[in-house]
Amino acid sequence: MSGFRTEKQLSPEGVTTAERVNDERRRIGIDASATSPTVLFLASGIAWLVVGSLLGVIASFKLDLPDWLGTYAPLTFGRVRPVHLNTVTYGWISLAGSGMIVWLMGRLCRTEIRWPGLLYASAVLWNTGLLLGSVLVVLGYSGGMEWLEFPLPAAVIIALAFVLFAASMFRTFAARQVEHVYVSLWYILASMTWFPILYVIANAGLYQGVGEAAMNWWYGHNAITVWFTPIGLAGAYYFIPKVIGRPIYSYYLGLLGFWSFALFYNWNGLHHLVGGPLPTWAISVSIVASLMMFVPVLAVAVNHHMTALGHLNIVAYSPTLRFVVFGAMSYTAVSFQGSLEATRSVQEVTHFTHYTIAHAHLGMYAFVTMILFGAIYYILPRIAKWEWPYPHLIKIHFWLSAIGIVAYFGSLTVGGWLQGLAMNTAGVPFIETVALTGPYLWARSISGTLMTVAHCVFAYHFALVIYRAGPKRFAPAWFRKAEEVVAE
Amino acid sequence: MFLSVYILSPSSDPFHRHFRISRETQTALGPPSTRLPMTLLPAAVAIVIVALLGASLALAAFFWALRTKQFSVKQMNEGAYVIFDCGDEVGTPTDQMFKKPHPSADERIPD
Numbered sequence: 099m100s101g102f103r104t105e106k107q108l109s110p111e112g113v114t115t116a117e118r119v120n121d122e123r124r125r126i127g128i129d130a131s132a133t134s135p136t137v138l139f140l141a142s143g144i145a146w147l148v149v150g151s152l153l154g155v156i157a158s159f160k161l162d163l164p165d166w167l168g169t170y171a172p173l174t175f176g177r178v179r180p181v182h183l184n185t186v187t188y189g190w191i192s193l194a195g196s197g198m199i200v201w202l203m204g205r206l207c208r209t210e211i212r213w214p215g216l217l218y219a220s221a222v223l224w225n226t227g228l229l230l231g232s233v234l235v236v237l238g239y240s241g242g243m244e245w246l247e248f249p250l251p252a253a254v255i256i257a258l259a260f261v262l263f264a265a266s267m268f269r270t271f272a273a274r275q276v277e278h279v280y281v282s283l284w285y286i287l288a289s290m291t292w293f294p295i296l297y298v299i300a301n302a303g304l305y306q307g308v309g310e311a312a313m314n315w316w317y318g319h320n321a322i323t324v325w326f327t328p329i330g331l332a333g334a335y336y337f338i339p340k341v342i343g344r345p346i347y348s349y350y351l352g353l354l355g356f357w358s359f360a361l362f363y364n365w366n367g368l369h370h371l372v373g374g375p376l377p378t379w380a381i382s383v384s385i386v387a388s389l390m391m392f393v394p395v396l397a398v399a400v401n402h403h404m405t406a407l408g409h410l411n412i413v414a415y416s417p418t419l420r421f422v423v424f425g426a427m428s429y430t431a432v433s434f435q436g437s438l439e440a441t442r443s444v445q446e447v448t449h450f451t452h453y454t455i456a457h458a459h460l461g462m463y464a465f466v467t468m469i470l471f472g473a474i475y476y477i478l479p480r481i482a483k484w485e486w487p488y489p490h491l492i493k494i495h496f497w498l499s500a501i502g503i504v505a506y507f508g509s510l511t512v513g514g515w516l517q518g519l520a521m522n523t524a525g526v527p528f529i530e531t532v533a534l535t536g537p538y539l540w541a542r543s544i545s546g547t548l549m550t551v552a553h554c555v556f557a558y559h560f561a562l563v564i565y566r567a568g569p570k571r572f573a574p575a576w577f578r579k580a581e582e583v584v585a586e
Numbered sequence: 587m588f589l590s591v592y593i594l595s596p597s598s599d600p601f602h603r604h605f606r607i608s609r610e611t612q613t614a615l616g617p618p619s620t621r622l623p624m625t626l627l628p629a630a631v632a633i634v635i636v637a638l639l640g641a642s643l644a645l646a647a648f649f650w651a652l653r654t655k656q657f658s659v660k661q662m663n664e665g666a667y668v669i670f671d672c673g674d675e676v677g678t679p680t681d682q683m684f685k686k687p688h689p690s691a692d693e694r695i696p697d
Contacts, residue, residue: 121672278665345666
């Protein structure tokens with residue numbers, strides 16, 4: 099196993115030409131081994147992103163226009179909304195995240211991807227499970243629990259797909275040529291271990307009554323803990339220092355953040371049931387653990403922000419860095435908000451309101467999704483050997499996504515808070531609490547539409563790179579350039 | 587682990603312990619002493635086993651990291667550099683696919 103490249107070795111004087119050529123050849127081989135599975139995961143993830151976004155927009159407009167598409171059962175809110183949730187989480191984030199993980203594993207382990215056949219089988223099974231689950235939910239066979247709507251056959255297929263994926267990743271890790279386990283790898287390996295256990299336990303059907311509600315939110319929150327958040331953090335820990343060209347600000351803090359994350363985060367789920375028929379101690383433990391999350395979040399926040407500080411001028415140029423820094427800042431925001439939201443005093447107002455939906459989108463979109471966008475902008479040209487042809491499409495994608503999620507979060511946060519205050523006022527009829535959210539729900543629908551347009555632009559641009567269409571570029575697709583280099 | 591602690595706790599069925607329910611409902615549900623183990627025990631046993639397995643895996647990973655000196659001063663000081671490739675210049679952005687771009691491309695970033 100190779101050692102490290104220190105700052106001295108990274109300087110041009112510290113490396114011979116032969117070493118550099120060998121390193122580049124090896125890197126090209128590693129990327130080549132990851133190309134097909136990565137593209138398969140990314141392409142199917144982006145397809146689910148477009149489908150899930152359209153379903154989200156339909157669900158959102160149905161809150162503004164309740165009679166719209168209301169006579170056709172498969173398109174009623176109770177079916178469309180769960181399919182939106184499942185397609186964007188298990189479809190877009192999981193599949194695109196898997197694509198990013200495959201590429202990162204090769205790069206961080208400095209070895210070719212092992213057992214690629216399992217990755218192809220995993221991608222096929224995963225998409226089959228998603229399709230089957232979505233169709234069954236639309237037809238009315240929902241599991242009925244949030245995050246666990248997919249019926250058992252679909253869940254079994256997805257679980258099997260994940261096990262195959264994890265097997266290939268662990269085999270690649272076992273064959274690594276680097277002694278040190280980089281902090282991104284810790285997050286990835288932990289998620290490979292935790293998520294299959296979590297998913298199988300949650301779908302095992304062993305629970306009923308209050309125990310089932312406890313399991314539901316233990317799972318719902320831990321799916322974010324052990325799968326979606328590690329994807330985002332692994333990406334941020336790699337791409338911020340990599341693009342800037344400087345190592346992470348404090349590597350000690352990085353590992354402290356990971357182990358404190360592992361210790362505290364999995365106890366958080368029951369704060370979703372504040373006020374519910376559960377023992378007070380159980381919810382109190384969850385609230386305390388939620389507040390303890392300040393430790394890992396501060397560690398991550400200090401690391402990411404201090405690494406980027408002083409290099410923010412690159413954000414104006416680099417699409418990857420702009421998306422990833424946006425995601426990293428959102429992680430800090432959503433985590434602090436989540437810790438405060440777990441307390442009983444805040445829950446008194448925000449429970450059962452749109453405020454929670456705003457918080458969820460801040461995490462799943464502004465944090466994880468934006469980092470995935472940034473990661474794809476970095477990875478795809480390297481594996482497709484084709485630069486992004488139109489930088490202005492990247493700019494449109496970024497601004498529609500950023501404005502969309504900020505407007506979405508802002509409108510539902512304010513609307514949700516007002517809704518909570520109104521619901522806590524005894525003299526206010528319930529229908530008035532519904533009516534006052536009207537303008538905020540329209541804002542949600544419009545901002546959701548902006549994000550959906552952004553996703554369609556992104557999907558189109560992605561397809562151009564895959565098919566090597568558009569002008570061939572010989573320079574990076576940065577936001578600002580003195581002149582474009584275009585070859586016929 | 588948390589879920590198993592909760593399910594095994596004696597107060598984990600608070601609805602039946604703390605709330606009055608009608609005689610008809612009680613008859614339909616059966617006596618609590620027979621109902622509780624039937625509904626919760628299989629879940630509790632399964633979850634305790636998996637929780638112990640998960641905790642063991644986490645501990646094993648931690649001790650493996652100690653044994654392989656992942657947290658040694660040398661690795662902690664130099665581990666952050668493993669993301670860089672041979673010949674990457676520290677301080678130079680790597681967000682470009684081509685090492686030697688076309689001569690007419692202005693890709694320099696101002697300091």
